Amino acid sequence: MAIARAERLVNLVLCLLSTRQYLTAERIRAIVPGYSDAATDEAFFRMFERDKTELRDLGVPLEIGRSAEFDNTDGYRIARRDYELGDVDLEPDEAAAVALAARLWDSPQLTGAAHGALIKLRAAGVDVDHEVHTAVEPKVRTSEPAFPPLLAAVQEGRVVEFDYRKPVPVEVRTRTVEPWGVVAWRGRWYLVGHDRDRRAPRCFRLSRIVGDVRAVGKPGVVERPADVDLLSFVKRSEPSTQAVATARLWVARDRAQGVRRRARVVGEREVDGVVGDVLEIDLRFPDSAATWIAGFGPDVLVLEPEVLAKTVREKLVGALRGAGVRA
Numbered sequence: 001m002a003i004a005r006a007e008r009l010v011n012l013v014l015c016l017l018s019t020r021q022y023l024t025a026e027r028i029r030a031i032v033p034g035y036s037d038a039a040t041d042e043a044f045f046r047m048f049e050r051d052k053t054e055l056r057d058l059g060v061p062l063e064i065g066r067s068a069e070f071d072n073t074d075g076y077r078i079a080r081r082d083y084e085l086g087d088v089d090l091e092p093d094e095a096a097a098v099a100l101a102a103r104l105w106d107s108p109q110l111t112g113a114a115h116g117a118l119i120k121l122r123a124a125g126v127d128v129d130h131e132v133h134t135a136v137e138p139k140v141r142t143s144e145p146a147f148p149p150l151l152a153a154v155q156e157g158r159v160v161e162f163d164y165r166k167p168v169p170v171e172v173r174t175r176t177v178e179p180w181g182v183v184a185w186r187g188r189w190y191l192v193g194h195d196r197d198r199r200a201p202r203c204f205r206l207s208r209i210v211g212d213v214r215a216v217g218k219p220g221v222v223e224r225p226a227d228v229d230l231l232s233f234v235k236r237s238e239p240s241t242q243a244v245a246t247a248r249l250w251v252a253r254d255r256a257q258g259v260r261r262r263a264r265v266v267g268e269r270e271v272d273g274v275v276g277d278v279l280e281i282d283l284r285f286p287d288s289a290a291t292w293i294a295g296f297g298p299d300v301l302v303l304e305p306e307v308l309a310k311t312v313r314e315k316l317v318g319a320l321r322g323a324g325v326r327a
Helices: 002-018 025-031 041-057 092-104 108-123 147-156 230-237 286-294 306-322
Strands: 062-065 075-078 159-166 171-185 188-195 200-205 209-216 245-252 264-271 274-283 300-304
Touching: 002 025, 002 041, 002 075, 025 041, 025 075, 041 062, 147 159, 147 171, 147 209, 171 200, 171 230, 188 230, 200 230, 245 264, 286 306, 300 306
Parallel strands: none
Antiparallel strands: 062 075, 159 171, 159 209, 171 188, 188 200, 245 274, 245 300, 264 274
């Protein structure tokens, strides 16, 4: 719900910032993605009033007026002269913090919603300012599928469940966690929270979460302890040296030289009539290894461990679906 509301607010800002006309509430309802979910007129107007209040609280200047003298209904827009910031001078540490926040706001979900909102505006005949994307273009990109639901759970104070892959020994277990926050460290995203299964604070690397994150229970039951520094906790929890996991692969004869350079041949085997070699390879980063192995397609088959084999299969199936091919 928090993500849907954020997307709707972004769409509303884009809509009001992109038009030179005053748009009535009814036209906004028809144009802006998110408002069509309202079951009744009353529900829409309650939603719209809440959104206007939230935008004003955020400092977004809403203008109320009418596009023509014969209009009998007030409309809304955002004047760019009032919305845009002037020149800002930042200290080096302040600039670094803003840069990190800019990386966080490059979410594919919000980017897609914003693009769709502009298309609907143009289709509806609204005069769109083509340079508006430079004013409010979202900038958070994180490729981890678990990121949006975990961030929403943190904001809502809800417990989450997810399947988590442990690299050494390789196994997958279900975790039930009271989430405190999501932080980035050394190029990776981590969830920090109270692990109910182990009855202690723990951090979880998002790239090791398998499948969907499931929110359980009611909102508002989780509170982050005031004395916990999330980033420091991740630094203390992550080992300074990465444990090594060994995998066994089948590689087609004279193929996948990139794998062969890093592995050792331990035998021969025929798979579906294709002759190949059985290799053993030490993986220091088994999380990212699945993507690397999947890139070799049918020339490489993971024999052991099963968790890695399953992850590679999922990536290959996902690639086929993305290309419009049924797996």
